[in-house]
Amino acid sequence: MIPFEPLAKRREQVIKEWVATHHALIFRTAYYYVKNRAIAEDLTQEVFVKAFQKFDSFREDANPKTWLYRIAINTAKDYLRSWNHRHLFFTSVFFERSSSQSIEEQVMQQFQNDELVQNVMGLPTKYREVIVLYYFEEMRTPDIAELLGLKDSTVRVRLSRGLEKLRQLLKGGDQDWTSLTDS
């Protein structure tokens, strides 16, 4: 008889550990795509549920962080393609508003009010994803390329074009960003 129970227990233990270790990374990754806290939280749960379901396909020697990252990116992109996202099209303005001011919300507000972050989050997805992974998650371009299924050269080009777009956007902003051009 196949010992189902011990395997299931082990899986449960591993998933618990993964949630504890990687939830912040997965949540941030989801947020980078959907730009909405509540939806990113839901997607984070979806990622771990998928990881639980696909646990058998996870190779022991693989890096769980990379595996979860990939599930997170695919889940977030699927979400953006879904009708739910279209459904929210008009309403996201109201979604993020909150009258209460907990410390977390104040930090979130600081994040939302930061001109540079705002502009990064306003970039088209293909530039945004490489910029956030490179700068905010400190990933190297070959790792980003592997994660996104792109060539390293493509990632570098997107990084460079994304930065160029950012420079253009920031020139018209509140702060004096004119010195941001390549020196």
Added chain:
Amino acid sequence: MDILDRQLKQRKELVHDSLRLTQEEVSRLEQRTLASQAMAKSGKKRFLVRTCAIAGVAAVAAILLWAGPLAQLPEENPSQLVSPPVTTPNHQQTPAPALPEAPKQTVAWQTEADKLAFYRVFSLGMTYDEAKALFPELGELQPLGGIESLGADGLQEAFMPVTLGDEQVQLTLSFEHGFLYAARYQIESKDEQRIMQKKAELETFYASDFGSPKEEALESGTSSAWSPFFGLGLTKNWDGRYILIWGLQGGEEALEELYRDREFTVQEAIERALSEQPEFPARTGETRQVRVEGIPETLATTSLRTKVKLQTRDSYLVTFERMWTIQGGDNRQMTIPSYWTYEVTEKQVKLVDSYVADREVMEYLHAAAPPPKG
């Protein structure tokens, strides 16, 4: 390394501090993840339990329907199905009374203002057939976005060309499981000035009903929301076309919960109106079938529905509709509605329109129903 490069690296900490879950949220995440797996495992068991439960509920409902006639609803209830004081009808000798004529719903879009105020015509929860009856030029139903899998999930849309001034625009009606949840206009143009002018005109037009919109940046454009249920999006396509979309859309359950504290929502309006007639569905995407006491189902059935029109940012018209489906003597099926429309604000619920055919229909049915055996 230039300044931008350095600034971006410095933002890492802010991003990590801002985008993190609280300890409570992490615990919830872990619990839900494990629970969802446990639920998937016990799916078969639950199915069996649910089937039994549904069977049990159905049995109880059948007993209640048999024992608790609708005709005993209190007199004050404007939607009650009144059994008229009918003496035993003589089915051979007495012809059935005539059925009432259903009022014709018509729309005359004469002016541009009529067309722009399309939220006064399209109700959240109306069906495709109802929309088609109002606008015969409405196209056939198609899967949402042309994606078959969405169609299979019950998401469909239909299009209609509309002339707005000198613009030819497209009106899209979106349906979920047969009920309207969104109605939007769309204009496309490569002329930025023209499209921006149109946007400004729309903002002026809708200001009287909805006030000023809140605007935010979107990927490749902007989104302006007058309310959670009425908004406008302007985006620039990769080929240089500007796409201006605006219209109404129903709230999802999760969104309704979030808006509740800040806005008077569609769902809150329905809940307030239900205090007048609690037997109607609490959502616009539902139909409730109700058996008519003492009348065979082969002769007549009724279905209850709830529809909502936006009126202003904080007032709605909630319509409760009882649709009678009656098998006529010549094997022709007839549908006759009774409806009650309430204007609902946070402060009051006021009946503003109604058409009640229930008494006449019941008289007809009692006369037409076969005599009880024995």
